[in-house]
Amino acid sequence: MSEILAKYGFLIVPIVKVAILVFVVLTLDAYLTWLERKVIAHIQARWGPHRVGPHGLLQPLADGIKFILKEDPMPTGVDKKAYFFAPFLTLMLALTSLSVIPFGPDITIFGYTTNFGIADVNISLLVLFAITALGVYGIALAGWGSNNKYSLLGGLRSSAQMISYELALTLSVVGVLLIAGDFSLKHIVEKQAGDLGLLSWNIIGFSKDHGSFTQIIGCICFFIAAIAETNRVPFDLPEAESELVAGFHTEYASMKFAMFFIGEYTSMIAVSSLFAILFFGGWLSPFPASWTMTHYLPSIIFIPLGLWVIYDGIRYETILGRVILPGLGAVFTVIGFALFLFSPVNEAIQGPFWFFAKVGFVLFFYIWMRGTLPRFRYDQLMDFGWKFLLPVSIANVVLTSAVIMWRMK
Amino acid sequence: MISGVLVIFFVLAGLAVLGAVSLILQSHPIHSALSLILVMVSLAGLYLLMGAEFIAAVQIIVYGGAVMVLFIFVIMLLNAGVEERTNFSKMATFGGVPLALALGCIIAVAIARSSGRLPAPAADGAMSSTRGLSNLLFSEFVYPFELTSFLILVAILGAIVLAQREN
Numbered sequence: 001m002s003e004i005l006a007k008y009g010f011l012i013v014p015i016v017k018v019a020i021l022v023f024v025v026l027t028l029d030a031y032l033t034w035l036e037r038k039v040i041a042h043i044q045a046r047w048g049p050h051r052v053g054p055h056g057l058l059q060p061l062a063d064g065i066k067f068i069l070k071e072d073p074m075p076t077g078v079d080k081k082a083y084f085f086a087p088f089l090t091l092m093l094a095l096t097s098l099s100v101i102p103f104g105p106d107i108t109i110f111g112y113t114t115n116f117g118i119a120d121v122n123i124s125l126l127v128l129f130a131i132t133a134l135g136v137y138g139i140a141l142a143g144w145g146s147n148n149k150y151s152l153l154g155g156l157r158s159s160a161q162m163i164s165y166e167l168a169l170t171l172s173v174v175g176v177l178l179i180a181g182d183f184s185l186k187h188i189v190e191k192q193a194g195d196l197g198l199l200s201w202n203i204i205g206f207s208k209d210h211g212s213f214t215q216i217i218g219c220i221c222f223f224i225a226a227i228a229e230t231n232r233v234p235f236d237l238p239e240a241e242s243e244l245v246a247g248f249h250t251e252y253a254s255m256k257f258a259m260f261f262i263g264e265y266t267s268m269i270a271v272s273s274l275f276a277i278l279f280f281g282g283w284l285s286p287f288p289a290s291w292t293m294t295h296y297l298p299s300i301i302f303i304p305l306g307l308w309v310i311y312d313g314i315r316y317e318t319i320l321g322r323v324i325l326p327g328l329g330a331v332f333t334v335i336g337f338a339l340f341l342f343s344p345v346n347e348a349i350q351g352p353f354w355f356f357a358k359v360g361f362v363l364f365f366y367i368w369m370r371g372t373l374p375r376f377r378y379d380q381l382m383d384f385g386w387k388f389l390l391p392v393s394i395a396n397v398v399l400t401s402a403v404i405m406w407r408m409k
Numbered sequence: 410m411i412s413g414v415l416v417i418f419f420v421l422a423g424l425a426v427l428g429a430v431s432l433i434l435q436s437h438p439i440h441s442a443l444s445l446i447l448v449m450v451s452l453a454g455l456y457l458l459m460g461a462e463f464i465a466a467v468q469i470i471v472y473g474g475a476v477m478v479l480f481i482f483v484i485m486l487l488n489a490g491v492e493e494r495t496n497f498s499k500m501a502t503f504g505g506v507p508l509a510l511a512l513g514c515i516i517a518v519a520i521a522r523s524s525g526r527l528p529a530p531a532a533d534g535a536m537s538s539t540r541g542l543s544n545l546l547f548s549e550f551v552y553p554f555e556l557t558s559f560l561i562l563v564a565i566l567g568a569i570v571l572a573q574r575e576n
Contacts, residue, residue, distance in 0.1 A: 081440065123539070126466035130453075133474025137446070137481070144439060144485050152485065159482045163475070183463075183539060 009112050017118050018099075025098060029265040030060035036367045043371035054313070054321030064258075072254035075147060082145030087252065087259035090138030094266035097131045100124035101273045102186045104283045104351030115186070116283075116351065123183045128274060129170060132229060136162040138263065139231070139238060143248035154247025157378065158231060158238035164385040165228035165235075171393035172221035175400040176202050176278050179212050185274075189282035198286035203279045213403040217396040219279040221389055226271045228385070230264065233370040237378060272362035273355075280358050283351035298353045299340040306332030418458055425451035438489045442480045449473040463539045 004012075034049065034056060041048025049056030074083070101124075104116035121127055136159055143155015179202060180188040194200030200207045205214040228235040239247030249260045276282060287294040306329045313325025339346045376384070428447035435441045449472045456465035546554050 079437075079439070082443075121462075123462045123466050126463065126470070130466050130469035130474070133470045133478075134446075134450075136474070136478050137443075140478070140481055140485065141439075141443075144481075152488075156482070156485055159478060159485070163478055163482070166474075 006112065009114075013112065013114055014118060017114075021098060021118060022095065025095070025266060025269060026262065028269060029262050030064065032265050032268070032363065033063065033261075034060050035364075036370070039364070039367045040371040043368075054316055054318065054325050057324070067255055067258040070254040072256065075251050077147040078251070079145040079147070082141040083251075084256075086138050086142035086145060087256045087263070089141070090135070090263035091259040091266070093131050093135050093138065094263040094270065097128055097267065097270040098273075100127050100185065101270065101277070102189065102282065103273075103355050107348060120186060121184070124185045125173065125177070125183045125188070128270070132169070133166065135229075135267070138260075139248045142252065142260070143238075146248070146251035148251050150244045150246075151248050151250050154238045154244045154250070157244075158248060161228055161231075161235065161237060161381060161385075164382060165225045165389070168221055168385060168389040168393045169225035169229055171390070171397060172218045172225060173278060174393075174397045175213070175215045175218040178397075178400050178404055179205070179215070185277050185282070189277055189284065192281045193284055193289075195288055195290070197284075197288040197291075198281065201279065201281040201284070201286075213400050213407075215279055215396075215400070217392060218400075219275075221393045221396065222278065223275060224389060225385075225393075226275060227366070227369070228381075230267050230271055232264075232268065232366060234373040234376050235381060236375060237381060268363060268366060269359065272359045272366070275362050276355065276358035282358075283355040285350060285354050295346060295350060296340065298346065298349060299336045302332050302336030302339065306330065306334075306336060414458060418455070421451045421454040421458065425455070436491050436494065438484045438492070439481065442477060442484060445480070446473055446477050449477065463542055 037059075038048040038056070049059040052058045052062045099118040100121050102115060102117040102120070106113055106115050108114075139158040139162075140155045143151045143153075143158065146152075176188060177183065180191045182188065182191070188202075192201050194207055196206060198204065200212075202212075202215040203219050204216075205212045227233075231238050237247075238244075239249065244250070249257055252260060285294060309329030309332060310326045311329075313322060313327075313329055316322050316325055339349060425448050428444045428451060432441050432444035432448065435444060450469060453465040453468040453473065456468055
């Protein structure tokens with residue numbers, strides 16, 4: 001096994017990693033829609049999806065089947081090249097952006113050490129920005145190619161919005177780059193490791209040995225700009241349904257609509273991962289490294305969660321629910337006990353566990369904001385982007401450079 | 410012996426030429442702009458092949474992203490339609506074609522004469538790392554660099570003056 005890996009590993013390992021990542025991300029996308037509908041429903045005192053499967057857990061599957069089986073009409077007068085190319089471009093770029101994100105520290109399987117992510121590029125942050133820069137074409141082309149005035153307006157709004165907020169997005173990261181001195185996301189995370197746990201993350205920036213400074217301003221600017229870049233509430237003007245029907249994707253149905261949808265959720269995951277890496281220490285634990293007791297935290301979360309799902313499942317009103325939910329709970333409980341018993345596995349899972357916990361929280365925050373905030377007006381959006389966010393980001397760059405220069409002396 | 414790098418080079422170079430030809434032949438401005446994006450992205454791939462990662466990424470961010478988004482934005486805003494194809498003017502037939510051929514000959518001769526004498530791209534040299542590049546930019550080439558930023562500042566001021574004139 002190890003000889004084969006040593007010889008052909010460079011070819012096999014990336015293919016396996018891509019397959020796993022695409023499967024995980026597409027499943028995550030599907031259940032993110034479920035989570036979004038559930039969370040917003042509870043914010044608005046409703047139940048949300050609860051008919052298909054227990055607690056509506058099979059709703060994403062039903063939605064998937066619906067997307068495949070639906071008729072896909074093409075409006076007359078569309079620009080065929082742009083109309084067909086746009087959804088592919090959106091999905092392709094969104095999935096590509098995940099390829100440079102490190103999900104955890106390097107791992108060793110069967111004696112083969114590899115990075116926990118698809119590609120370990122030394123300019124991974126720039127690659128991500130390059131992909132973001134191209135991302136606007138998907139929406140602009142979809143809006144222009146659909147031969148529909150609402151789509152065109154949505155596409156135009158989106159282009160203007162993404163150009164405006166890309167500047168703030170890029171500048172808000174410069175502070176982190178000044179601290180790390182490197183474009184590699186892996187090194188940015190490693191630079192945030194310290195004896196003090198979460199205090200040495202970039203958002204707090206408390207560190208004894210090297211020049212570091214709190215990036216809380218950059219963090220807030222980045223998050224606001226990132227929401228605008230992913231076209232989410234309160235910056236979802238490109239698809240404002242009360243004004244533009246559905247904006248740039250009005251004329252898309254079936255799988256082509258699904259591609260935009262999956263693309264949007266995948267870029268949400270990518271942006272949340274980037275946010276966690278840049279400001280919240282990526283895969284690092286919030287506790288100091290000497291607190292080894294905290295390594296049992298995954299078990300402490302998984303076992304009660306599994307037991308609660310079993311308890312909830314045996315009282316569920318449908319027979320399907322009484323089968324599926326205890327089964328799911330049993331899987332969680334077994335995972336929790338397995339992590340407790342096999343400590344090498346538990347150690348390997350620490351990095352990804354914290355990474356996905358942080359990403360999960362950011363994604364929840366995204367949904368929380370959608371359930372809470374009203375939409376911006378177009379002139380407010382432009383005013384806010386150019387007259388507030390951009391100057392504040394530039395001020396953060398100047399402040400951070402000054403503090404680092406002063407500390408180095 | 411054809412190496413993998415050479416194959417990738419010819420694929421990218423072919424894409425760049427294809428995009429450039431398509432840029433001229435397309436009758437719709439948006440399709441022309443899309444072809445130009447293909448040229449920009451292929452060029453970024455060529456830079457990457459030469460070990461200049463930073464330049465490649467910046468090529469996509471600035472030219473592939475910002476500049477071309479602006480082009481597409483303006484074309485969409487003006488709602489420019491399909492262009493009519495006109496016959497070649499006499500000027501183009503008698504002046505343009507010989508001049509284009511002459512230019513092609515000059516470039517071909519220049520490449521043929523200097524082949525083998527050009528230095529190989531520095532794999533670990535100053536241009537390949539971001540740190541080396543910024544060191545060069547802020548020490549040896551600081552005056553051209555500052556002059557360029559001054560030029561951009563003038564352009565920005567000009568744009569503001571033009572926009573304010575109506576009020």
